Amino acid sequence: MRRKKIITSAFSNLYTDQRIEKVCGTLYENGYEVELIGNDWKGAENMSRPYPFSRISLISKSLKTAYFEFNWKLYRQLKEKADRNTILHANDLDALLPNYLLAKKLNIPLVFDSHEIFSEMPAIQGKMSQKLWRYLERKLVPNVKLMITASTGYAAWFKNKYGVEPQVVQNAPRKLAMDWKIPDNHPKILLYQGAINPFRGIDKAILAMKHLDDVIFKIAGDGPMKGEYENFVLKENLQHKVEFLGKLLPEDLRKVTLTADCGMSIEEKWGRELLLFFTE
Template sequence: MRIICTVTNDLSHDQRMHRICGSLQAAGHTVTLVGRVLPNSPPLTPRPYQQHRISCRTLRGKRFYVEYNLRLWGQLRRWDFDVICAADLDTLPAGVILAGISRKLVYDAHEWFSETPEVYHRPLVRGFWRGLGRALVPFTDARYTVGPKLAEALEKDYGRPFEVIRNLPQKQADSFSENTGGVILYQGMLNPGRGLEQAIGALPLLPDCRLWIVGSGPERGRLEALAEREGVADRVWFAGFRPPEELPELTKQSWLGLNLLEGSSPSYYYSLANKSLDYLQAGLPSVQMDYPEYRALHERYHCFVLLEELTAPALAARIRQLWDAPAAYDQLRENCRAAARELCWEREEARLLAIYAALEERG
């Protein structure tokens, strides 16, 4: 089949879509991933599937979403394709129109869009996105999301079943953490609700530790100012975005990973973030919030440090506890290595291919 996948990012750092598109292409489909070009977008990295970027005059806010969907429709309506996959709710309006009655429409929900921190606390905006989702999701032919608990929540909200395609990384051979000591790693977007204020606030209580923040986003300036105020700027490295191929080496040099999310957002509470699985695949112990998906994995593999309260003192206490127990740390690392053999994309992609095979059979 000829498949188009649409996202709102610039394609350079979307590891989930790179894995999905690569697997579909390898399975014999013809795949094009469509995103947008930003003022600071790096050149596209060659991939086994096709890539296309769209330029917009507006870069954020409601005008951007309207413009981007209009541009998606304007360009893609002339393309020949059988299936369009809308990644997240913000590209689904164009997907519904482009699919029409003769093509298949797939919804890949990376998150519960109306329940993200940027939307959840704004009643009018949240109401709009919830209404849009409930209006458009019934037009989709297949749906999947990143974890079982989120799938249950989306099914209840939208009244349609969701499959689960987890953000599992590809298996890494001999790339486990070297435990260099003291480096605490965060990789991902610098958005509200990611627990980075608490991570920086914990550093004064952890004099032996450094914090590497790999990624960028709207919170960077505020976080840099916070590090200065806390007197730990010399121990916080804002690395900015790094190409996906560089991330394993940075992870390998780290002692502990962080995936901290505010539970006031239902999308975060039901999440299964790809960074948590990237850390695990690298054999890197990590601190995860005590939310349903992370607890379920921990109960099965005993592979995480779970944090019940997202505060700087609570985080520092959990990290100090691990720092003072090297035997427990080594056992946690071994548990990560054991879990990594099962939690890899090579096993997960069969679920993805089955969804598209079913669409192809239905014609």
């Protein structure tokens, strides 16, 4: 009996999404037929994967309309590609609705992969869009039979809120063999890597550079606050102490990480945790 085909979909341009790459790569290495669907929002850089992938072309100029356009076009693509030997794998709430509708129509398995609590993200707090995502969450999540999420805290939240019991699949890095030693940099390197979103402490860290000698703050990633923070650096005349590295492929990001003295991850206000980790 042949293994089922897995169609993974996400509102992502896929280029730097390491969690999706790890999940799809693991399934592919274990003999599953995998197909990945993303979109070209914020770019469609060249990349290669051992399994087929595609990006839905979006003409929307705003994120709000892009979500609607993506979900409509994703449903149409899934309808063409899926059959009764398919497992649908929806990454986060912003890709769940078309997967849910088609899984119900074809009576096929659906796995909802919640990377975070999407409806409570800092970027949508207090906005009309938050009400829409909460409504969608209330209508769909209680009816999802197969769900995974990234932490025990998230799993507990979903169980308390909707009575579902997600399996926890942590977003842990792959085990890689590599030479590594504590760097002896001059100046020292402080590194932030990830989405450049609000409430991540990035603006506070930028200002802190005024008070730190022999330190450079490197920011790897992209996101809605990147332009604003770049202007903030210019305004505070800190361009000699703050570097924006942009989006990096996972293998390139690992090389940058190995050069850092200190990594920063600060969740403010709406975040869940405060973590500083040091390499010395």
